[in-house]
Amino acid sequence: MGKEKTHIGRIVTNSILAIIMLLPIYWTLITSLKGKQEIYEQPPSFFPKAVSLDNFKEILLRNDGVFLTYLKNSILTTIITMIFVAAISLMAGYAFSKMKIKGKKFLMMLIIAALMIPFQTLMIPLYSIMSGLHLTNTRLAMILIYATFQTPFAVYMMKNAFDMIPNELREAAKIDGAGEGKIFWRVMLPITWSSIATIFIYSAYTTWNDYLIAVVFANNDAIKTFNVGLTNMAIGQYGTEWGLLTAGSLIGLLPIMILFVFMQKYFIKGMLGGAVK
Secondary structure, three states: HHHHHHHHHHHHHHHHHHHHHHHHHHHHHHHOOOOOOOOOOOOOOOOOOOOOOHHHHHHHHHHHHHHHHHHHHHHHHHHHHHHHHHHHHHHHHHHHHHHOOHHHHHHHHHHHOOOOOOOOHHHHHHHHHHHHOOOOOOHHHHHHHHHHHHHHHHHHHHHHHHEEEEEEHHHHHHHOOOOOHHHHHHHHHHHHHHHHHHHHHHHHHHHHHHHHHHHHOOOOOOOOOHHHHHHHHHOOEEEHHHHHHHHHHHHHHHHHHHHHHHHHHHHHHHHHOOOOO
16 A cells, blocks of 8 residues: 555656756747747647647748758768767767776776866856957857867766676687777677667757857857757847747757657666666
8 A cells, every 4th residue: 555655656746847947948939839929928828729830930030041050050060070979979978988098097087077167167268269260250169169178078988888898808808809990880880789879869959059169259140059049039128938938949859859868778777787886
């Protein structure tokens, strides 16, 4: 009887938490499906009186479809950052875990310390550096900054993932005549795929949702990301166009949701296996 009560209590608690977490998404959805007049009615309705797709059409067609350009910029920036972070973290994580490096413990401490530094505190120095390199208002500047702040966590996770692989497996491959490169590509990488997928999702989520770095380093429509572009389109001096803002937010939510749906199995496994030794 006691176990049944506990089970029911968990179901009720989880259901309440699920409703609380899904309520903002639901409100965003119904707002995007309302007409302009209905959005501002008081009290607000919890269901659209008449479902309308006008907000989605307007956000996609306004200013000759510039919102699609913003989406393309975000996708391109995110993919390049994901590849960059994954490549560095894989090689660094493997080196820290399996190879003899002078001062390895000290270097690892520096990487862990880097996780504790809020990137907001470094915005002015970063802007000065990028300005000196003539990289302000370029996609490269954003990618370099994203990769700089994402890599420490990714390296730490990949090191732990490689630590979980027995050294005997590496030694056996060496006995069979495999070099370090072959061991890395043929033996180690297939085993750590779940952690690699976690790195991809972490990097994609962090890059895709960023606003501060994008608004500081990307003022040109040619490279502006969707977060900044959507804000500029929907929030003006005369108020906020909530229909456009919610419709654009839902469209922008789709790519990261699709990525997570396809890789969630590996993400959960990687978080359990790579982040905790």
